[in-house]
Amino acid sequence: MRRVVRRAFTLIELLVVIAIIAVLIGLLLPAVQKVREAASRMKCQNNLKQVGLAMHNYESALGGLPPRGQSWVPYSGWGVFILPYIEQEPLAKLYNFSANFWDPSNASAVSQPVKIYQCPSTPANRTVSIITDDDAPIVGINTGISAAVGDYFAPNCVDAYWWPAARYAAALDESNCPALGLGTRRRFTDITDGTSSTLLVAEMAGRPDWYVMGNKQPTNAGLRFPNWWGPWASYQSCIYKTWSTDGFTEGGPCTINCDNSRGIYALHTGGANAVFCDGSVHFLRVGLDRDIFAGLVTKSGGEILSEDSY
Template sequence: MRPSLRSRAHFMRGFTLVELLVVIAIIGVLIALLLPAVQQAREAARRSQCKNNLKQIGLALHMYHDTLGSLPPGWIANHPSTNKPYWLGLPGWGWGTRILPFMEQSSVQDNLIDYRLPMLDSFHDTVRTTSIPSFICPSDTGGTTFTLEPGSMPAPNYSVTFTDTTVPKANYIGVFGTVRMVNAGCPTGECLGNGSFVLQKGFRFRDLTDGLSTTFIVGERNSKFSPSTWLGVFAGAAHAPGRIVSVAENPPNSEVSPGFTFSSYHPAGTQFLSGDGSVRLISETIPQATYHALCTRAGGEVAGEY
């Protein structure tokens, strides 16, 4: 017997409005539960890539050391009048440029850089906008370049003309130490921090007497307050040396002088490269004494738990 029209209408009844709202609410709850997990997975992948970048830098530094007998100088700069080392002098090339051949970037160094010329020389127009992916943390989103603005030059007998200049971004900078540059002899020429990357001097691994595994040599800095570059120190630019090295005066992500310390966009902490090539994630709650012990090359301190 064929079903009646009334029976067919009963079988074909659709969802009610309440049922649809319940389904939508359930889907919304599932998405809300899933989204943080997806974001955490993405951040974990970005942090892993960031760690790999630091490991690559560490490997390059070790190969540089094996080839030339020391780590590269933090930066090389001389006073144009006296030709003596001067933290805001010329040409200003930083440690990051020196390891390019060991990061499969020989063409950049060979074709785009002349270390005898200042970084603002027209010969370097191309390299001043050349981004090196291995120097950028994937968690630090945004452009691969930034505008470096003029700053003050604390030397009455030496001044340069510096205007807004586009430079490549970098998120990995050298550890100058735990003492501010103005207190480490930089204005007078010595500029010898107690870390691993300082003006004009390249340390040997044996100079890191605190131990390679307990000495941080490179760390992260995000671009929120003071973007960094891998090129070097631009004479006349704002916070020029602080663009390639940092002072670990305060713990990572500190709200005190945030533009001059180490920092990251990783929610769990900031990653550091040790002298032995290992990479560690350091929380912003690390004890100050322990952090300082890790950021000096020969302080004789004993690094505690971290």
């Protein structure tokens, strides 16, 4: 009887199989990454939808939208005021509303991450070691408090420097330009441009790291207030800026995903998410016209904007 001899794989055959598997993995990996990013982008949109709904509920309960910040003492941002409306009542009870957000009495509260305020496309577990700056009573104090970050910022106004003088001045008016007032609850009836074409809050993600045109920078040296802006309990609002084509210089044609120092910035490919005053969420594309960009910020600038323009 003839004996059948089983041949093992040769080294060349094994190498061929390994090469085929490597090629398949290489083909599948980008697809998996795209699916993961699409899911993160949708989650980010849902976060902003929840923020918009919370602000609407706040407006219904208290007769106006939450202030984007106190004017000025005690210092707190809009993220603090809507805590009860995003199912964060325990955190709202922990937070001392009569003290500044960097006060030792608030150290425990501000260190708690709030998922709704963080885009899942950004690195997890980011914190900011708070050093006072900008309009704090005393600038440069290292508070020793580590705060969890938030990736969503409201506009204070918009630097539409290319507009004629009167329109430019109105766009830079931090008291009257945007939907959210400073130290005041603004009514929907004050938004005369229409709630469906006025921006409420948008992504300015990635802090305290500095990102420019999709690239994380080796240091945060060029980031405005890296130890002051970013905690979800902070002001989380700024002057929206346009940028040069390389993203490093303020003023220019770049409007979306240019620089997360000031303006609209996301770690998504092709654009950034924003919630409007009517509660709708839109993906603002890279390359958005700067007149449209500025017009979305102003609540009563008289601009006529159609949804297909952004």
